[in-house]
Amino acid sequence: MHTLRVGILGATGLVGQRLVARLVDHPWFRVAAVAASERSAGQRYARATSWRLSERPPDSVAELEVRRCDPRELDDCDVVLSALDTAVARELEPRFAEAGFPVISNSSAFRQDETVPLVVPEVNADHLGLLGAPRAARAGFIVTNPNCSVTGLAVALAPLHRDFGVRRLVVSTMQALSGAGVEGPRALDVVDNVIPYIAGEEEKIELELGKILGRLDRGRVQRAEIAVSAHCHRVATLDGHLEAVSLGLERRATVEELSRSLTSFRSALAEEGLPSAQGAPIVVRDEPDRPQPRLDRDCGGGMTVVVGRIRPCNVLDFRLLVLSHNAVRGAAGGTLLNAELLAARGWLVPRRSA
Amino acid sequence: MHTLRVGILGATGLVGQRLVARLVDHPWFRVAAVAASERSAGQRYARATSWRLSERPPDSVAELEVRRCDPRELDDCDVVLSALDTAVARELEPRFAEAGFPVISNSSAFRQDETVPLVVPEVNADHLGLLGAPRAARAGFIVTNPNCSVTGLAVALAPLHRDFGVRRLVVSTMQALSGAGVEGPRALDVVDNVIPYIAGEEEKIELELGKILGRLDRGRVQRAEIAVSAHCHRVATLDGHLEAVSLGLERRATVEELSRSLTSFRSALAEEGLPSAQGAPIVVRDEPDRPQPRLDRDCGGGMTVVVGRIRPCNVLDFRLLVLSHNAVRGAAGGTLLNAELLAARGWLVPRRSA
């Protein structure tokens, strides 16, 4: 495959940094451009960025000049990955799509747009059908991945929904600080504390799950009919969203059957050879006190969803814990996996420069 | 009222320290004896105790010699407050009761014993009827308060159950470190982490709520029929258990009605003049991000339960947050309030020394 030239929108933020880090030595993609707000534009990437990861950015990116988020400035890119904030994304992503760019976005701006696929590759790769068929010289489009508190849940529910029919879901989240980005909560508000509110998050969980687990039918996504009730909390962890789930199923099942359904879940992706895909997207832990954010978030390089404590529920049918790395699986890694999926299926092709 | 002489069992632990601190200048009680394990016995209290509170213990207690937990050694006490660990309590509390002591316990050893009242004064003071009638020179008995993750929940549910009939409850807890006592989790396991398991805790919540909210009927407690499903987690807060609740009600209600039910909840205690009782046992906060453990746990000196974020639930009927100070309301303060209730109602009288 031809190496594709990637432009990163919002490259200086936390998700942008994760994208830069994950694209080092990527076999299919290379970072051709980094773009950010007016404030950063014109500076070297290393200087414009308050870098938060322990491995430094590669020199090849560190030396790039940050561009403005304008389609004309990214003309040498074949695809753009967007880590823009929602408000900005709402304005800019359509401009890139209209200019013919494939836009693979982590933002929430268009997740509920009926023409935009909201994709977790292992779960609903077929939703790309919303885009029609891939063409060699195609118009631009937008593809999104879900909110960081939704992705792990969607992966864990996928086999359970397929095998037992998930009908009701009460989920209480304990979300990591990195989910709020570089402008996240002050330490003074978080040490010895829990913040029991994340603006818009509960609504996102409730809305996005139904679309992801829905069925593509004659060019439209029929939402899965699952009642979802979310309680969202920010805790003093750096990475890894932990979620306590009670769920009600359509069909009878045992703890063992749930565990087997989760453990044996495989997607077609493995055969497609996507570099970021894990053989088994879900690992089930047997210990009574796992998963734990710090110990388990890096499972599978942060791409594996870890489930534990599967047990009966006295109110619905079962209880279990889901952990996934919000900044990897739930953001940069999820975006990149979408890009890989699109590339493997022929949606990404070298653009001719103007 | 005559000042009653109190002996504290397990006085060197976290709950014991809280009891000592709360009894400073208490109008009805004074600490006459502190007792602990063999290892501590014979030492001065100040020396035997790894004191964790910021105010130092009063000199009058600091200078006491720690005794063994033996009824003969506490013969100069009128009542014992027990902060013993469950295993030890199971063995020792009956000895004190058999020796004629009122034993007011924070331990879980006898909470499910049919003859032992499990009491939160604002909620089920009438359960003391399990003891029969108070007598001037009575035999000993045991009275307990619930687990630290249950008390706040019981207080918050009491008016809702009375007014709307609570039938189902899914609760996810984010519990503070002090709930695990001085032998609690290591810092290395808690920094940047959540421990999603507390041994026995979920079972306690599920069992204790039904008994507390039950009805005393011909000398027995008829358990309330509430299906309870708990998910328990330890987070890196020092004090204050935060609980995210979804609940299903028997009768229709609105958010405003729930809020009014909680806010207007009063118990008969106010008129009894118990020193630790708050006028309103529950405060409802309107802000979208409250209660928070650090900001709200000390409400009412740690005795007030703080509720917030009352909103509809997509699966059951309503969602809300409950916060209570686990070490005060849920432990030492709850034990002391039980002692005050018993004293006000004539169950505690000066014992004659042997």
Place this chain on the structure above:
Amino acid sequence: MHTLRVGILGATGLVGQRLVARLVDHPWFRVAAVAASERSAGQRYARATSWRLSERPPDSVAELEVRRCDPRELDDCDVVLSALDTAVARELEPRFAEAGFPVISNSSAFRQDETVPLVVPEVNADHLGLLGAPRAARAGFIVTNPNCSVTGLAVALAPLHRDFGVRRLVVSTMQALSGAGVEGPRALDVVDNVIPYIAGEEEKIELELGKILGRLDRGRVQRAEIAVSAHCHRVATLDGHLEAVSLGLERRATVEELSRSLTSFRSALAEEGLPSAQGAPIVVRDEPDRPQPRLDRDCGGGMTVVVGRIRPCNVLDFRLLVLSHNAVRGAAGGTLLNAELLAARGWLVPRRSA
């Protein structure tokens, strides 16, 4: 004494909130006005403020309308306490002084001004002499207290400098988050981390100590000749600056003599009856592992400086630890103590309104 009407500049910030809280039920002062930036002006104080303390602001202040920081708007105040940020203070405090207000400031703007007393009452109350003599109807002036990392150090060094002559000082600080105010570090940068740099802080320690410990001589402060080298670090504590000190003395001493010098330190203030003054400004702890920020910062209501681990130093003469509550002793409490000192000595008088 007539109750004095206080205006608080920067009332919505962390130090401003602490001032509001400390003025509840103050015997000499009452809050007459709260002022803040344009953004907050015109709103109710309770609404304009992101309140960070666990006790709520008193209704009498909560209901006040926030004013602009303009002398004409605080005409009904007898004195202003300033919790303004330095840059703003540099511009606004002189305006208030020129308008005839006593300005008692926590900001660093004029601490090195030769005409402005930099005062810790127990240490150098006589520096008020810089202002000349108090007059009934006087012109305005500015009095400041030191940086939050300096106050505790100044109190602890005062008796040692008097008794043994401090000549050299190496200090390494572990400073609390509240020292950085509501715009302090993000949780993401602080959890599992130490930030080894606080802009301008080392310079402040090095400059301010010499002025505070200096001698007033013919209307000028002769700086104490102490070589000071500071290493400043931000750690994940909420309140309480802990400082590890090595010091070189002019005269020989023993650990016991140092301890006695610290413990017996008394100032003339006790006799002046300042409400915020402690009998003994310094407490020395003997335990090997004290002071600790969380356990000791509230000593004396946060106004007492706690010293521990006095021991010989292999390079200079002695090592010891100093802890003081940065937001109380080092900020709001220190400002208020200065106000009390000025009131007791006749510098604050009711102003006639224009």
Place this chain on the structure above:
Amino acid sequence: MHTLRVGILGATGLVGQRLVARLVDHPWFRVAAVAASERSAGQRYARATSWRLSERPPDSVAELEVRRCDPRELDDCDVVLSALDTAVARELEPRFAEAGFPVISNSSAFRQDETVPLVVPEVNADHLGLLGAPRAARAGFIVTNPNCSVTGLAVALAPLHRDFGVRRLVVSTMQALSGAGVEGPRALDVVDNVIPYIAGEEEKIELELGKILGRLDRGRVQRAEIAVSAHCHRVATLDGHLEAVSLGLERRATVEELSRSLTSFRSALAEEGLPSAQGAPIVVRDEPDRPQPRLDRDCGGGMTVVVGRIRPCNVLDFRLLVLSHNAVRGAAGGTLLNAELLAARGWLVPRRSA
């Protein structure tokens, strides 16, 4: 080189776990035996160990049966790496040495023994001369690495001492939780706190530096004459000891010269091809706020020492910050580097089994 069979003493503790993890796929060594206390002996390693790292132990070790720390039980090992606690090490390590084993120890038991080399390979590999010459079939011996708070300091001081003569040193440490092992401080004592005391730590720093930086002279180590004064503190970080240093030099220098001395420091090891050795043992950061424990501890896989904030000192000559990964560079990685050094220089040879 023949693959050497390694036995790990104290394999279930934190340092033992790190050794197991670092020996996965090691080119020279393989884990042949894991040994621990009586309590663990006989169990599978995976079961006996409360594993704290995010990557799981390799199956080849997880399935091993834990042995007792008895030389007869490790007869199939060529060398033992000791992660034993000091008290146990004092008794057991000599037994292994007497039984003919090379004992490469992380414990403090024999660091001050005149016949035992205390080695940081980049600094004083020549101190192995204390052992005499390597022989094919030699008697056992003990080699140790320094305390976790000393190693980083020793590496950073080595070039400065060589180039400018370090004479005086005041160091204030902010040490990570993992330095205290699995039995380290409780979370309740560490959240929102600093513990300003680590038993024995200050003495170790003061003693060990002199020996490491000393000169081997006619079979004895002549200690370097450096006055060292240490202030040790435990903070709420997981890994990475940060140390604020003031130092006095024999010869004049500039900040630039210090920086160059540190940056250009190379040891002979690079040429010896030790698998754990870094090309440059020290990295100097220019940013005003680095090094930071979380961002910089993993530099060079945790083996590189990071120095920052080199600046003049008002009391001694210079100030700077040193950070090193206590559990890697300061413990398991340091022990393993010593093992590699000994192997490369012919001190480790296959033993014949009895």
